[in-house]
Amino acid sequence: MIIVIANQKGGCGKTTTAVNLAGALAARKKDVILVDADPQGSALKWRSLSVKDFPVPVVSIPKPVLDQELPQLARKYDYVIADTPPGMEEITRSALVCANLAIVPMQPSPLDLWSGTDIVTLIRRAELLNPTLKTWLLLNRKIQGTRLGRESLEALKEFPFPLLKTEIHQRVLLAETILHGQTITQVSPDCPSSLEFFALSLELVPEEKNETTAKPERDHPDR
Ligand SMILES: Nc1ncnc2c1ncn2[C@@H]1O[C@H](COP(=O)(O)OP(=O)(O)OP(=O)(O)O)[C@@H](O)[C@H]1O
Ligand SMILES: [Mg+2]
Numbered sequence: 602m603i604i605v606i607a608n609q610k611g612g613c614g615k616t617t618t619a620v621n622l623a624g625a626l627a628a629r630k631k632d633v634i635l636v637d638a639d640p641q642g643s644a645l646k647w648r649s650l651s652v653k654d655f656p657v658p659v660v661s662i663p664k665p666v667l668d669q670e671l672p673q674l675a676r677k678y679d680y681v682i683a684d685t686p687p688g689m690e691e692i693t694r695s696a697l698v699c700a701n702l703a704i705v706p707m708q709p710s711p712l713d714l715w716s717g718t719d720i721v722t723l724i725r726r727a728e729l730l731n732p733t734l735k736t737w738l739l740l741n742r743k744i745q746g747t748r749l750g751r752e753s754l755e756a757l758k759e760f761p762f763p764l765l766k767t768e769i770h771q772r773v774l775l776a777e778t779i780l781h782g783q784t785i786t787q788v789s790p791d792c793p794s795s796l797e798f799f800a801l802s803l804e805l806v807p808e809e810k811n812e813t814t815a816k817p818e819r820d821h822p823d824r
Contacts, residue, residue, distance in 0.1 A: 603671050603681045604805065605700040609719045611687035614706040614741035616643040617775065618801075619684035621794075622704075624784025625802035627656035629812060632679040636671065637661045638696055639686035650782030665691040668699045680806070690723055697727035702805065703736040705762065706769075709743055709753030717760060724762070736762040739801070742771040767801040770794070 606619040616639070623635045633656075637644035640663040648659040662670050667683060674681045683700075685693040697703055705720050707713055728734050738757055743750045757764050769775075775794040778785050785794045 602679065602702065602806070603675050603683070603696075603700045604702045604704060605671075605683045605685060605693075605696040606704050606706065607685045607693050607697060607720060607723070608705050608707065608717075609688055609690065609693070609723065610713050610716045613708050613713055614739075614769065615639075615687075616647070616684050618704060618706050618739060618741065618769070619682050620644055620647055621775070621778070621785050621798040622801055622805075623657045623680075623682045624786040625795075625798040626680055626682075626806060627784075628786045628790070628799070629802060629806075629808075631806065633657045634674055634678040634681055635659045636667070636674065636681060636683040638663055638667055638683050638692050640689070640692075641686065644684045647779050647782060650779065652782060653787075655782065656784060656787065663692065665695040667692065667696040671696060671699050694723060694727055697724060697734060698730045700727075700731065700734055703727075703734060704739050704765075704805075705736060706739045706741040707753070707757060708741055709747075709749045711756075714753060714756045721761060737805075738762050738764045739767070739769065740764065741769045743768045744771050765801065765804055767797060767804050769797050769801070 606615045623633050626633045635644055635657050637659055644659055645661050648655045671681050683696045685696055724736050738760055772794045775785055778788050781788055
């Protein structure tokens with residue numbers, strides 16, 4: 602399965618989602634590779650800060666050749682997760698035309714929601730070549746109990762793609778994971794952010810009957 606994390610809007614959480622979704626799937630013993638398609642090399646830098654084993658291999662392919670490269674990787678790995686750059690439509694488009702799933706992280710901010718029309722256009726173009734592409738919106742950096750959070754949820758319903766049930770909340774520990782060069786699942790497997798990424802992984806890749814991974818069950822207060 603090829604999962605592409607895309608949104609031309611900068612800073613909406615593409616890399617955070619790609620790295621931590623890959624980490625959650627790896628914790629479930631899935632065979633995952635993370636592709637850094639961003640010339641900024643954020644996922645690669647994240648991995649390079651790791652002092653202990655990073656849970657998934659990371660390869661850098663920051664060129665509009667992902668329609669060739671991702672299907673080749675998908676022959677070797679069960680899940681190929683691609684982190685795409687802001688802007689740079691050609692690179693993102695080359696990933697979307699071969700993807701099974703596109704995940705569009707959105708922040709609860711009017712500026713992000715207004716610029717969401719760009720990704721809708723890009724996905725619609727990719728669908729012409731890839732009609733089975735399934736796109737999901739993901740609310741990221743939600744702050745519990747805010748008007749912005751509630752109104753953004755309503756605004757996201759206006760988009761022509763469904764919204765994932767899992768929401769990723771704004772949390773300092775999640776932002777800090779990069780300092781450790783680790784995924785949130787490695788840093789704190791039972792923390793609320795870990796549970797959210799675990800839930801996201803289950804929403805996208807439902808549990809198989811023979812799946813044996815011990816799931817984090819406790820819910821901890823926010824950190
Ligand atoms: N849920 C969250 N809670 C706290 N911080 C977050 C969250 N999501 C993202 N961030 C922070 O927001 C910043 C931007 O996130 P990230 O780099 O993942 O976005 P991006 O879409 O990949 O950006 P770019 O478009 O530049 O590639 C980072 O500092 C990240 O740590
Ligand atoms: Mg990024």
